[in-house]
């Protein structure tokens with residue numbers, strides 16, 4: 214059997230230290246899980262109802278092209294048409310689909326530390342990777358990213374705001390960067406957290422996508438929508454790129470329940486905006502508490518905060534956070550924000 218050498222170095226995704234292990238260590242199961250940037254709230258009631266309603270039609274294949282969901286996404290992003298949108302089984306799937314559209318051999322470039330999927334996906338599709346280090350303030354240096362672009366570069370991946378640092382670039386800087394990129398290099402923006410951004414200088418990048426031929430943005434229902442378990446994400450791309458993503462895409466990868474729940478959640482614009490506002494308020498509160506406790510942290514625009522401490526201080530108090538070394542940030546922890554009670558417990562761990 215001849216297996217692909219390129220896969221030798223791909224490491225399957227490992228979830229954070231198993232919660233039940235840690236809970237067992239403590240002889241308790243009343244721990245707070247702040248490890249994976251999930252939302253602590255379940256799906257919106259309307260999303261729940263929509264999924265239940267379609268379940269009885271489970272004998273039929275779902276919509277091949279997810280037309281109603283794509284329409285809902287288009288309506289929520291002024292100027293975007295359904296032809297700009299492709300749905301996937303999580304934004305992870307559309308990120309891989311996007312990479313599948315790139316000519317090979319070739320290379321993708323991304324800042325580091327960032328989302329580990331970029332590295333494994335590049336290898337899986339047969340591209341090489343080049344990482345460009347963040348600066349000492351955990352910020353992306355666009356000049357360094359631009360100088361790394363060469364004739365082999367097929368795409369630049371920019372997670373904005375960035376996971377695991379929570380830092381972001383204003384849209385004006387992203388726009389300038391896009392304009393400076395060679396037109397045959399695709400700029401892929403991963404906006405998994407854009408709904409949590411409160412800086413008015415970052416309204417999301419769909420307008421930039423519409424004015425470009427080589428910019429695409431991926432978003433997800435796993436974070437602010439609270440649907441991580443249902444696996445739905447999407448890309449907004451110029452028509453030609455969207456067309457090619459559709460060609461690379463596995464048919465029917467998003468199931469009936471997920472499509473129905475995501476569509477209902479997308480249409481509940483007010484409730485989702487309210488959740489985002491709540492999380493931003495909690496972010497302010499937790500950051501203030503970190504500051505008061507003398508804990509160094511990176512000011513965040515997301516639903517998580519990178520703080521300069523090991524996870525033990527929180528684990529002792531029954532709060533599980535993500536240890537930073539595995540994310541490229543040794544000595545730091547990435548702490549997802551929970552609901553009010555969970556965040557109270559997080560803050561209490563510091564005293």
Ligand SMILES: *Cc1c(COP(=O)(O)O)cnc(C)c1O
Pocket residue numbers: 250302303304305306328372376403405432433434435436441444445446
């Ligand atoms: C959570 C996250 C995603 C979402 O992945 P899904 O496959 O949609 O669940 C994408 N990108 C980044 C950077 C993330 O942190």
